[in-house]
Amino acid sequence: MSQLNKTRYRWRRGILLRVLPVLMILLFAGIVKGQVYMHDSLAAYLEQATRNNPTVQAKFNEYLAALEKVPQAGGLPDPEFSFGVFVKPMELLGGNQVADFQLMQMFPWFGTLHSARDEASLMAKAKFESFRNAKQELFFDVRKAWLELYLNQARISVTQKNLELLKAIERIALIRFSSSTPGASELGTNQMGSSSDLISLYRIQIEMGDLENRLADWKTQQTVLTATFNSLLNRTSGTPVSLPDTLIPEIPGGSFLAIRDSIWSNNTMLSMLAAEKQAYDERIRMSKRMSYPMFGLGIDYMLINPRAGNTSMMNGKDMIMPMGKITLPIYRGKYSALRKEAEFMSLATVNQISAMQNSLTVDYHNVLKMQNDATRRIRLYSRQSDLAQKTLNLMIVEFSVSGTGLDELLKIEQQLLDYELLKISAIVENNIAIAGLDRLMASAGGAQTE
Numbered sequence: 001m002s003q004l005n006k007t008r009y010r011w012r013r014g015i016l017l018r019v020l021p022v023l024m025i026l027l028f029a030g031i032v033k034g035q036v037y038m039h040d041s042l043a044a045y046l047e048q049a050t051r052n053n054p055t056v057q058a059k060f061n062e063y064l065a066a067l068e069k070v071p072q073a074g075g076l077p078d079p080e081f082s083f084g085v086f087v088k089p090m091e092l093l094g095g096n097q098v099a100d101f102q103l104m105q106m107f108p109w110f111g112t113l114h115s116a117r118d119e120a121s122l123m124a125k126a127k128f129e130s131f132r133n134a135k136q137e138l139f140f141d142v143r144k145a146w147l148e149l150y151l152n153q154a155r156i157s158v159t160q161k162n163l164e165l166l167k168a169i170e171r172i173a174l175i176r177f178s179s180s181t182p183g184a185s186e187l188g189t190n191q192m193g194s195s196s197d198l199i200s201l202y203r204i205q206i207e208m209g210d211l212e213n214r215l216a217d218w219k220t221q222q223t224v225l226t227a228t229f230n231s232l233l234n235r236t237s238g239t240p241v242s243l244p245d246t247l248i249p250e251i252p253g254g255s256f257l258a259i260r261d262s263i264w265s266n267n268t269m270l271s272m273l274a275a276e277k278q279a280y281d282e283r284i285r286m287s288k289r290m291s292y293p294m295f296g297l298g299i300d301y302m303l304i305n306p307r308a309g310n311t312s313m314m315n316g317k318d319m320i321m322p323m324g325k326i327t328l329p330i331y332r333g334k335y336s337a338l339r340k341e342a343e344f345m346s347l348a349t350v351n352q353i354s355a356m357q358n359s360l361t362v363d364y365h366n367v368l369k370m371q372n373d374a375t376r377r378i379r380l381y382s383r384q385s386d387l388a389q390k391t392l393n394l395m396i397v398e399f400s401v402s403g404t405g406l407d408e409l410l411k412i413e414q415q416l417l418d419y420e421l422l423k424i425s426a427i428v429e430n431n432i433a434i435a436g437l438d439r440l441m442a443s444a445g446g447a448q449t450e
Contacts, residue, residue, distance in 0.1 A: 041242040052234040059131040066124035074117035080104040094314035095304040104298030115286035122279035129272035140439040145229040151428040162417045173201040200406045250434040266442045280346035291335035296325035367436040374430035381423035388416040
């Protein structure tokens, strides 16, 4: 072996011995992915949001207020009490009347109060369904905000790992650069190698600067997303949020045909509109009964003093007289208008139900497409990420030994970063789609984590 070949052999052997520890760390990090499993806290956050969110609390208080209308609607009119005092006693056969007292109770037509109570109860039910809908919207918003928070945190974590990878590659480039001191017999060749290694080092540092900038942007975004999530729970903006290390793609809780049927039967907006429709139908029946006469029952008590010289056996005896009263609803226009108003409102609610069903159908297909697309991308990016990781491991070995292939190395490193981020984004999008299905079916659901 010539002296030149021996020198080159020792030079490459020295680089390999210095690079080998870094190389082993990179390969081990690419193959073994340690995970820290943590408890899923999303269910606790949903419960906390239900208790503390002011919008949901407002809807619940509206429901309680609507319940208080039921006894109001079903109550009888207040009794009427009237009295009169004679300044000068009125002479009667049985004495002198000095005062008159009347008590009267009015009664609506038979069934009117029952219809009024039913209408108020159904309106209260509609308010309750509105409260449930607000709670389902809150559940969806909390799950979506939580998933977006996880996505951004995962971007930070993946970017930090790739930044560490670039730092390790930078150490390899530094080792190669520091080992490329030219000897007397190969000064020109080694100077060219040293210049090439320095260029590689600069390019790696440029790539690291870009990643550090993206990392800073995502950390700033994490603060905004945390404040958004905490606002849904009515907490201070800086309250820490517990997030899992990994997220499992959720799957629908049944066949899509069963899900569609569940939407028609359980959706809170449809239930609210159905209750309103029943309430307006009851108002139609009540308006018909209101056009019938009201009647009253009462008593008249006449206070009579005895009159001197009156020999009648009734002299000075008070009089009690039962009384009856009836209204004459001869002005029919207002009752007809009241009935037509209820009929038009009932018809409008039918139209709203039809429009809501159409909207839910579109939402169902959009969410279904979103979930199918996300599932397909999860499979694709998982496969692409594995291939990119294997390619990167091989190229790191090649670069550490020969110093060539930096362009492809940086390119595949960027592809690996993109595939990992796209995979996580697809998982989050899939779970948001499942949350959308749960919202349509009025189901709380929950994210699955490892």
